[in-house]
Amino acid sequence: KAGVTQTPRYLIKTRGQQVTLSCSPISGHRSVSWYQQTPGQGLQFLFEYFSETQRNKGNFPGRFSGRQFSNSRSEMNVSTLELGDSALYLCASSLPGIKNIQYFGAGTRLSVL
Amino acid sequence: AQKITQTQPGMFVQEKEAVTLDCTYDTSDQSYGLFWYKQPSSGEMIFLIYQGSYDEQNATEGRYSLNFQKARKSANLVISASQLGDSAMYFCAMREGRDSGYALNFGKGTSLLVTP
Numbered sequence: 001k002a003g004v005t006q007t008p009r010y011l012i013k014t015r016g017q018q019v020t021l022s023c024s025p026i027s028g029h030r031s032v033s034w035y036q037q038t039p040g041q042g043l044q045f046l047f048e049y050f051s052e053t054q055r056n057k058g059n060f061p062g063r064f065s066g067r068q069f070s071n072s073r074s075e076m077n078v079s080t081l082e083l084g085d086s087a088l089y090l091c092a093s094s095l096p097g098i099k100n101i102q103y104f105g106a107g108t109r110l111s112v113l
Numbered sequence: 114a115q116k117i118t119q120t121q122p123g124m125f126v127q128e129k130e131a132v133t134l135d136c137t138y139d140t141s142d143q144s145y146g147l148f149w150y151k152q153p154s155s156g157e158m159i160f161l162i163y164q165g166s167y168d169e170q171n172a173t174e175g176r177y178s179l180n181f182q183k184a185r186k187s188a189n190l191v192i193s194a195s196q197l198g199d200s201a202m203y204f205c206a207m208r209e210g211r212d213s214g215y216a217l218n219f220g221k222g223t224s225l226l227v228t229p
Contacts, residue, residue: 031215043219056216088156100215104158
């Protein structure tokens with residue numbers, strides 16, 4: 001079974017631009033979560049989608065948004081990029097259940113210049 | 114307030130030795146889950162082991178075991194017979210009650226270096 005696939009793996013953008021990151025979950029997984037990882041703040045939860053609905057959102061400004069499609073694939077968008085948005089963005093998918101283990105992709109490394 | 118605390122920024126261990134990575138957590142929920150992930154330099158987060166708050170026995174997965182002390186709110190990861198490939202960042206994470214959705218709170222991580 002294929003794992004979580006994130007595209008692209010690397011991105012370079014300039015301040016003020018917007019960016020869209022994509023995540024394809026493990027087949028059969030309907031929950032997708034996004035995390036931002038930076039050296040200063042560590043791993044921080046962005047949002048979670050289940051059956052095309054945002055179920056939970058972290059403490060990030062409105063410039064960060066996401067969506068999930070009917071095939072469970074998810075995208076996240078960051079508008080008006082700032083230098084501080086440079087980070088590794090990780091996507092995770094999971095099955096509902098008691099354990100709800102989240103399986104992560106390799107991430108998209110975003111550099112904002 | 115930090116919900117997951119990993120007090121060891123870096124650890125060294127010799128190949129074939131056992132190592133314990135510390136993790137303490139803070140929650141008022143009765144139902145929660147504790148996770149350990151490994152992150153090599155490639156960036157991917159690899160799931161290692163899970164412990165539920167109601168699990169009576171410590172979790173084990175191959176060379177990984179979890180020393181779960183509920184009263185002390187600690188969930189230390191024990192890696193037995195360390196291998197060079199175990200060199201990576203290790204993160205402890207917690208998922209609290211279902212009302213919080215399935216968001217994971219991560220600690221700052223411990224960098225483990227396995228030496229020959």
